[in-house]
Amino acid sequence: MTEVALPRPATGVTRPAAGVMSDPGSSGRFGEYGGRYVPESLIPACAELEEAFRDAWADPRFRRDLDRLLAVHAGRPTALTPAWRLSEELGINLLLKREDLAHTGSHKINNVLGQALLAKRMGKTRLLAETGAGQHGVATATAAALLGLDATVFMGEVDIERQALNVFRMKMLGAEVIPVTSGTRTLKDSTSEALRHWVTCVDEAHYCLGSVMGPHPYPWMVRELQRVVGDEARRQCAAELSTGTPDYVVACIGGGSNAAGTFAGFADTGAQLVGVEAEGGAAVAFGQVGVLHGFRSYLLQDENGQVTEAHSIAAGLDYPGIGPEHAHLRDTGRARYVTVGDAEVIPALQRLARTEGILCALESAHAIAWVIRAAESGELPPWSTVLVTLSGRGDKDMATLMEAS
Amino acid sequence: MTEVALPRPATGVTRPAAGVMSDPGSSGRFGEYGGRYVPESLIPACAELEEAFRDAWADPRFRRDLDRLLAVHAGRPTALTPAWRLSEELGINLLLKREDLAHTGSHKINNVLGQALLAKRMGKTRLLAETGAGQHGVATATAAALLGLDATVFMGEVDIERQALNVFRMKMLGAEVIPVTSGTRTLKDSTSEALRHWVTCVDEAHYCLGSVMGPHPYPWMVRELQRVVGDEARRQCAAELSTGTPDYVVACIGGGSNAAGTFAGFADTGAQLVGVEAEGGAAVAFGQVGVLHGFRSYLLQDENGQVTEAHSIAAGLDYPGIGPEHAHLRDTGRARYVTVGDAEVIPALQRLARTEGILCALESAHAIAWVIRAAESGELPPWSTVLVTLSGRGDKDMATLMEAS
Amino acid sequence: MIETHLRRRRSEGRSLLVPYVTGGIRADWIDYLTAYARAGADAIEIGLPFSDPILDGPVIQEASGRALRRGVTVRGLLDEVAAVRIDVPLIAMTYYNLVVHRGAADFCRDLAAAGIHGLIVPDLPIDESASLAEAAAAAGVDLTLLAAPTTSAERLAEIAAASRGFVYAVSTMGTTGAQFAASGGRLAADLRQLTDRPVLLAFGVATPDDALTAVQSADGVVIGAALMRRVLEGGTPDELGATVAGLRKALDLDAGRLPDGARP
Amino acid sequence: MIETHLRRRRSEGRSLLVPYVTGGIRADWIDYLTAYARAGADAIEIGLPFSDPILDGPVIQEASGRALRRGVTVRGLLDEVAAVRIDVPLIAMTYYNLVVHRGAADFCRDLAAAGIHGLIVPDLPIDESASLAEAAAAAGVDLTLLAAPTTSAERLAEIAAASRGFVYAVSTMGTTGAQFAASGGRLAADLRQLTDRPVLLAFGVATPDDALTAVQSADGVVIGAALMRRVLEGGTPDELGATVAGLRKALDLDAGRLPDGARP
Ligand SMILES: Cc1ncc(COP(=O)(O)O)c(C=O)c1O
């Protein structure tokens, strides 16, 4: 018996993270971030999931099935829209990757269809999910219905109140929505509650996590499932731009999945990658290294190490952490992380609406707001090409905007 | 001077309607239906519009510009989704044409982008539109923003109240929404009001009508602008089905634009075309020939010839008339028109949601409801292939569904 | 019939005055006809109310709505008209659906049987008017066509030629009750170049001054919304009769003052 | 330290009893430690409250929340502990973020300085435990690892080998306060095949009966949520002391009744 336990791979061989945004191996590490900080009870489930995902991801049949689902059901590829009028106003060349056009209204469906198909392959009969704004919950309920699985969605009581329409959508899709009454009764707590519940039903249930967070293999798996956004955009940019790739690739960051998926398509290019956090949930800007919900990353916490609540007008950015790979991309300098406050968001959303006829989600408007600011301040060289991922549509946010205006 | 005025073409030569769903010529007649029954004040505007549309539609540059807008902005082609689980349950082969995935959430954007581009080409600076549920109003506001036009949307006071979110969307997109207080304060009256307003500003404004109704050239022009739905579906069906074309092609009917666009792609096939009207707005089933809003067609009216109000749970089907070409298709037997009541609609919507993960619009759910009924009653032969156009997504209807449940 | 009458009146040097009333607006609506006739109307336009009056502004929309809420029908209104004798020609004004609903031939016969010999259908442009024109002619009803400020010269000629009774010149790009516009003057003048049929200006003629301006270029005026606004406010047949008499007087004075046609 | 103590107690034929209290749940929370010690606890687990206790059920979540709302900090709690002398070993239970926040080495030194020589971190599985295990060992703190019903035989062996103080056997697939489950018995039995370290069953042990069932296969029990529920309801240190005494008595009677180890 050794005196000190050594870190050990959960399963299989460790493939070290060689290139940028590559396979983090079985340790699930991105530099010092990531890992699998979960109760022992969940270790076998995470290990089983990692193995199943590795197997599926290497299986051309699985990839083909998923690609077909994404195409015929979710409406992929989504469009790449040149934002003509706003480009003109800003003196840049702005391209929008239109995840707002994906089925259910955001990029969340990409991840969820992949996980649901995987769950089915693993013989699971139920999906669990946490949700904040309700987008991931709706996407999960959708995929469950489509594949004949049950769905249980955990949602904070506060969020249930402010996102009543999405709650109803989930119910119409046949999902059970469980109100979370603990803690701040928002996304952070619904994630905790989903993990707690998963412990009780690991055999039949797959925990369908909604962003590039959680214990390994989630951050990597979700990034891989979202890379379709970046891969498509890469191809579309090549067709659209004389330079082939944009100068800037910009996406908003809640947990970081739409950004990770987008960045993955451009990691090996010269594009400057920019993640835009909400000021009230800016783990990179204002957080410190910590561990929550199974992974190590930047985390908003008070001086005693208690996790603090994030506050953003965009419910989907109301998360105190950031996906571990983003922490690593930031430390290595491959990506930059910037911050936008609530006050900049509504004008940005409105400006995009009035120039391009697109009502994007409040989350996505953070990315637009930064581009507007950077273009107007001269930070973006004139006629730079800027790709922004519009992660979702704004319908869900109309009530919030009505109150704010 | 002749003693009796003869019918005369407004402009150019009359090309008679030869094939099914072909060019109605300058008389704008589909058999005995259609025409241009508007005040003399509007005749020049209609004639100018017809001429401009003929010219544009024959211009490969216009077509290319529109196709590009549809692709990069509206997200076309929309997916064709095999409804696997519902097909299994019903014992048919059900395919869904996913207009719910189009930008702004319904097929309305196809028509509106075409008209907005045409308006721009004609040198107009403003779009007028009527709207009921708000979908056409949102689409118009969107196209106006995108092309830098002003938008004025007429909406009945009653509809403004029940569709508050769409009203807000239009405002966010920069459109002016004018409450219509006359008559029943719903779609019928907002159409009348839009026509009245158009008279006052024909020079600078284009009236962007939302369905295959109104005076010539609207019914034909809107059908042509919507035929992209049918043409795409035709190609997609050819790839999906061993038989090449479906046995049934089904769409819901308000004014009839999504149906007309869909049917246009299959007019020359052996497919049985089925239009589904809402029981409370079933102009074909319960109407008589009449003239309203510039065209002759079936029209709901009382025993004195007064137009009666339509009543459907689906605001977009709340119109007492039906596009004139549909009246003609019905008389010639090329298409059938059937009726679905409110009570069948919600269960159909729910069933589609729970089997396919798609929350469609209440309007579209009428088409699904008929398919379910016809499959279950044995009217559809086992394993018939059935194409249904899902004209829009259900987000706008969640409030209605919440009240109903 | 209508036309002969109006031509005759015009030839007497008279500016033509055609007041309007919405049929069935009140139980005693027939009394407005009598009052108008007594006050010197040259013809009277009777609106047969329709649910969707797309060329009418708020006033006549409201009048039509009120009448319909009273439960009036074309059949009932015609019966009421048939039961009285009015000394000036009557002209029906209604929307095309009511014609289609009854059938053009029957509709025109019904009018004639009720003593109405003119018909105006604002949503029926000349291009669509053939069958109704035929039916109207057969029934002895004059189908009057409308001309608008945007109508091309070529169309104006056709309209002037095909219109019966008179030519209805819409003064402005707007609905009934709109502001009276100078554009109407040009239109009326153009029409008078094309036809010797009476040309009446309508839409927005509200005051004696408007009427005087109108008859500088037209043979007369139709006055609708301005009268109906007062009816909606409760104006009695006698009161409305007095208003029409005032208009009559202004027109006649004017005609008397400048009998030589040398209007500025 | 902890392990030596527990092994000694076990060798005396005693079933081990480790009650839990959430640090700072009340101003007088230290009195629960004294009461537990007096009532015959073999060690005491002190929860250092964390904002996001993902392995805790509603009761301990609520207790943690209450303590945090009172404004407690790890530093303050340790100071309070350092100020008293408790006769049984103390074990801290907390989540990994609080360790990372302070730094593993400092965190362990702080514990030891306050007289706490055991540590349980439920969200730190063996795979991630290397650095903390090292720091704990350096500070003289036993880092106890958890085993679960789903843990594979291979992992069980590693956990049993690497755990210090004792092995914490989670009785059920659930959170603290879950229903006590028979699965725990199998897990404890398996662990005892693999190690002679004390094996304590936890999660859902609420009543003397549960405890008696547990010690049929384990060396003892940890009792948390059942005690904290009573604390939340207002149970005083004396009352909770009496509860622990009751458990103690049941375990001792049982041990006395069947000294030959022939438990069914
Ligand atoms: C539209 C939209 N964008 C962005 C996000 C943030 O998530 P992520 O950072 O994982 O893309 C969410 C989360 O709900 C969302 O709904």
Ligand SMILES: Cc1ncc(COP(=O)(O)O)c(C=O)c1O
């Ligand atoms: C989603 C949807 N479907 C159908 C319709 C009916 O219109 P149409 O018959 O012109 O397709 C509407 C009209 O608003 C609509 O919003």
